[in-house]
Amino acid sequence: xxxxxxxxxxxxxxxxxxxxxxxxxxxxxxxxxxxxxxxxxxxxxxxxxxxxxxxxxxxxxxxxxxxxxxxxxxxxxxxxxxxxxxxxxxxxxxxxxxxxxxxxxxxxxxxxxxxxxxxxxxxxxxxxxxxxxxxxxxxxxxxxxxxxxxxxxxxxxxxxxxxxxxxxxxxxxxxxxxxxxxxxxxxxxxxxxxxxxxxxxxxxxxxxxxxxxxxxxxxxxxxxxxxxxxxxxxxxxxxxxxxxxxxxxxxxxxxxxxxxxxxx
Numbered sequence: 001x002x003x004x005x006x007x008x009x010x011x012x013x014x015x016x017x018x019x020x021x022x023x024x025x026x027x028x029x030x031x032x033x034x035x036x037x038x039x040x041x042x043x044x045x046x047x048x049x050x051x052x053x054x055x056x057x058x059x060x061x062x063x064x065x066x067x068x069x070x071x072x073x074x075x076x077x078x079x080x081x082x083x084x085x086x087x088x089x090x091x092x093x094x095x096x097x098x099x100x101x102x103x104x105x106x107x108x109x110x111x112x113x114x115x116x117x118x119x120x121x122x123x124x125x126x127x128x129x130x131x132x133x134x135x136x137x138x139x140x141x142x143x144x145x146x147x148x149x150x151x152x153x154x155x156x157x158x159x160x161x162x163x164x165x166x167x168x169x170x171x172x173x174x175x176x177x178x179x180x181x182x183x184x185x186x187x188x189x190x191x192x193x194x195x196x197x198x199x200x201x202x203x204x205x206x207x208x209x210x211x212x213x214x215x216x217x218x219x220x221x222x223x224x225x226x227x228x229x230x231x232x233x234x235x236x237x238x239x240x241x242x243x244x245x246x247x248x249x250x251x252x253x254x255x256x257x258x259x260x261x262x263x264x
Contacts, residue, residue: 033226034092037072041065041201041227044092047212047239050204053177061177063116064201067216068095069227079103079222089252091229091238094216099148101222102155106163106197108218108225109180110154113264114138116178118147126150129166130157160184160195167262173244175211177203179263181249181256194220196254198228200261204239211242215251228252 038044042065046052055061070093076084079101096115103111110128117126126138126147136154140146161184170179182197202214215228215238230240231252240251249256 032072033074033076033087033090034069034072038069038092040069041067041092041094041214041216043069044202044214044227044238046204047206047237047241049206050212050239051206052202052204055176055178055203057176057178059120060116061202063119064112064177064199067112067201069093070095070224076224076226084219084221084223088231089229090226092227094225094227096225098222098224100152100155102152103218103222104155104220105218106158106160106182106195107151107155107222108216109163109182109197109199110158111151111218112199112201112216112225113178114147114151128154128158129162130154131159131162132157133162133165160197161186163197164195164260164262167264169259170261170263171244172242172246172258172261173211175200175203175213175242175261176263177201179261181215181251181254181260182262183256183260198251198254201227211244212239213242214238215240 074093075087076090076093078084079098099111114126117123123138123141127135129135138147138150140150160182163180164182164184164187167180167182170176177200179200180197182195184195185192198215198217200213201216204212216225217228218225227238229252230238233239247258249258
């Protein structure tokens with residue numbers, strides 16, 4: 001009888017140690033940026049049973065997966081200096097310096113698209129519309145200074161409003177790397193003052209066709225682009241699981257309608 005009681009208490013103690021360890025691991029993962037020190041977005045492991053997709057533009061998908069990440073513990077910095085608020089939203093910081101204090105959410109999405117086109121020499125495809133619907137074409141060729149000057153000009157005259165009007169709607173089931181969830185304030189009823197835009201930087205699929213995706217965002221005031229944390233995942237994975245029948249998606253702190261998934 002004493003042996004049974006002894007083993008019972010040993011098992012209970014073992015389970016308590018495991019529970020405490022898991023709890024500390026979850027707490028650590030929820031507070032630490034890039035907790036496993038991944039070098040790029042593509043190094044972040046997919047959920048078990050999932051494989052990354054090439055998408056319609058495999059070169060663009062590969063570019064987004066090659067985005068470098070800052071080291072473990074890096075914090076999202078404001079353009080004006082110092083740490084941004086709500087660091088818990090940040091799973092990993094993209095190692096890409098900001099170009100101006102106007103590089104906010106929609107601007108970050110345009111920046112990633114433009115950086116890809118610039119890196120591949122597709123200079124003539126770098127163009128965005130301003131809030132009045134006028135197309136702003138890039139004409140600086142391979143000059144990095146010209147490119148950055150163009151992007152700063154775009155930031156000053158484009159927004160979630162122009163981006164949401166410029167992009168084309170994509171059905172959730174066809175989600176691709178490089179797609180953007182975007183809405184403008186004027187498209188939401190009530191007194192909402194701001195729109196928001198976040199980019200799908202990776203997509204994976206399982207054998208049943210179910211998709212998972214990674215998101216990255218900038219925000220206001222201007223701050224580092226970062227991979228977003230999925231608060232609903234108990235294993236601290238940044239992957240969001242897609243329900244194609246959802247009309248309303250909660251992505252971290254932001255609600256999006258299915259119709260607000262768009263592509264360039």
